[in-house]
Each structure stands twice: as structure tokens, then as C-alpha cells.
Amino acid sequence: MDRYGESGGTPPTGRAGRTGRTGGTGRTGGTGQSRRAQRRERLLSTALDLFTTRGFATTSIERICAAAHVSIRAFYEEFESRESLLIALHNDVARAGMEAALVVLGDPAADSASTRDRVTALTRAYLAAVTADPAAARVAFVEVIGAGPTVEEHRLLWRSLWTDFFTGEAERAVRRGEAVARDHTLAVVALIGAVNELVAHWARNSATLSRDLLADEMAHLVLATLGTPAYEGK
Template sequence: MDRYGESGGTPPAGLTGQARRARRRERLLSTALALFTTRGFAATSIERICGAAHVSIRAFYEEFESREALLIALHNDIARAGMEAALVVLGDPAVGSASTRARVTALCRAYIATVTADPAATRVAFVEVIGAGPAVEEHRLLWRSLWTDFFMGEADRAVGRGEAVPRDYTLAVVALIGAINELVAHWARNHAALSRDRLTDEMIHHVLATLGTPAYEGK
């Protein structure tokens, strides 16, 4: 190992220490993503990640306090991307004034397109995180609470427009988020045989059904 915590000699000339560290972190993340996808999180040790990434164990702990922290970072990347995709849709003036049905359709299409863009990342974020330890579960619950607030806002909007029945949607939204997570996890396990379009259509159906909004005009 060289003094930068990497094997194989000195880093490329011209890179600052910060840039070298960013490259090292990215290599750990991409290597872990590949290993967690092929071997599974439970069967992948820090030593194996470091060996495949050509990074010392000491350098690993300079970036992540644990294997779970690395998994959380991978999950956070895709969770944040999915939320940002939804918020971009909300920022579209046309969507802002659209019916609940049209709004939900746009949101679901943007979300699914984003979180399934890389099937390996999808599998890690929706499959490998399950049962990965208390810290990972706490992180998942944080994102679940964010999505609960998000969908509660959508429910309130639909009620205000007269497109949903006024009621307490809290438990329904909790069930909805669990269903969406399981749908995407199922797609991650079976994406070779299951199209994104079918997954998207099913998510749209679940969201509209939760709100009590007909899936088609005139229904």
C-alpha cells in the first residue's frame, strides 16, 4: 500500500488530496455496489470490499465508520434521487394545476424511471437493505417518514380539490409506502422478466387506489 491507502503505486499526477479521497470513496461505493449485488450484503466483508477496490482497511475507515454506513450511503443516493425526481415533477407548473390522476401518473413515472435506472443500485437500495442491522433500519425509517409526509401532502391536495374522500390517510399512506417498496424490490429481483412500464402502472394503481381516485376518466 502506498501512503494514500491505495495499492498499485502513486495516484495520477495533478490530483489534490481532496480529489484523491473523492476518487477513493467513489471506488469503495462502486465496488461495494457490485459485491452487494452479486454476493449480497451479508456475505460481503469489509476486507473483500477493500481488496476488490484496492483500498486499505485503514483508508476504508477514513471514509465509512462501518460496512453498514457504506450501505446507508448507497441507499441514500438512490432514495434522494427518487425524491428529487418527484420534486422536479411537482415544480412543473403544468403538473401543479393538473388533476390528481395526471399528477400521480407523472410522479410515479419520474420516480420509477429514476430508482430503476441502474438495476444493481435498485437491488441494493430495496433488497439488500432489508435486515441489514439497526442503523440501516433507522435510516430506512427516516426515509419512510419523509415519504409519508410527501404522500400525506398529496392526499390533502386531492381532498382539497374534491378528488379524494376526506379522512385520515396516515395508515393508508404507511401501507402504500410499504407496498411501493415491495413492488420495486420485486422488480429488482425479476427485472429481466418484468418491464418498468408494468411496474410503473402498478404503482400508479396503488397510489390512486389509496386516494380513492379512479384510474380512468369517467370512472
């Protein structure tokens, strides 16, 4: 099992603690909780639209509330700040990517798969998840950059998780004789930065850049970082 699976760690939720877009409350929640869940969803959906079209830096809480038809007081009942709202949106995408990767590793076939096949499956599943909504991808990979220390701290938590994840994959590849035996930590940190920039580039150019091309390049980067024989895209 990879290091991430052995550690039993869970992805960070961020201060906003968002767990899903629907905000379902169940039968016992009552009308008040249902209205609050709908209000929270309006804020998230409106922020996603405004952060994508106007940018995080130029979108105020007042503008979000006006567009969502929510009072500023109600905003602060849901989120501590504009940054915590951005963290919630980022967390949705980041969790989707991690969960997609863990589904791949949960497939019994992944245990015996070659490093090349395993990495190819991981990168394609991850990309399918994080690019499913181009607007959300733009917010998660472009608008979060330079959004302040609180957002950066949240991003670093995710970077730490992915560092453990890919370091575990590197160790597995070494044990199988399919990667160069060395300390991969710094290389993995650089890899994560490169992957984030690739997705950010796609988010800015999604109309002209195919996901398949992005997936092939990402798999090539991962395998090159591990020291695995060259990936041949299909």
C-alpha cells in the same frame, strides 16, 4: 403546494453523507483530496458490485477493500462501518427518487393537473430515477432489508419523508374533490411498504418485468389509496 414543499425539509444524508458519485473537488482540492475522492468512489462502486452479486450479509469489509485495492485503515477514513457504506448507496437512490418527484411538482402544469395525471407523472418519474441502475435498485430495495438497526433507522427517516409527501398529495386531492376525505396516514404507510416491495420485486426480476407495467401498477395503488377513481393504464 404539497406538505413536503411547505415544510422545507431535506432528504436525510445518512452517516456516510454521500452527495454524489463523482466526488469532484474543484481546483482548490489538491491532489490529495482528488485521490481521496477517487478512493471513496472505488469503495462505493466495489461495494455496489459485491452487494449485488454476493449480498450485503456475506460481503465483509476485508473483501470490499481487497477488491477496491484500498487498505482497511483507508476504509475507516471514509466510512464508519459496512452499514454506513450501504446507507450511502441507499441514499443515492432514495435522493434520486425524491428529487425526480420534486421536479414533477416544480412544473407549473402540476398545480392545475388532475390527481390522476399528477400521480401518473410522479410515479413514472420516481420509477425512472430509482430503477435507472438495476444494481443500485437491488441494493437500495433488497439488500437493505434486515441489514441492522442503523440501516433500518435510516430507512425509517425516508419513510417519514414519503409519508409526509403522500399525505400532502392526499390532502390536495381531497381539496379538489378527487379523493375521499379521511385521515390517510396509515394507508400511506401501507402504500409506501407496497411501493418498496414492488420495486424490490422488479429489482429481482428486471430482465422479465417491464418498468411500464410497474409504473401502471404503482399509479393504480397510489390512486386506490387516495380513493381516486380507477387509473386506466396506457
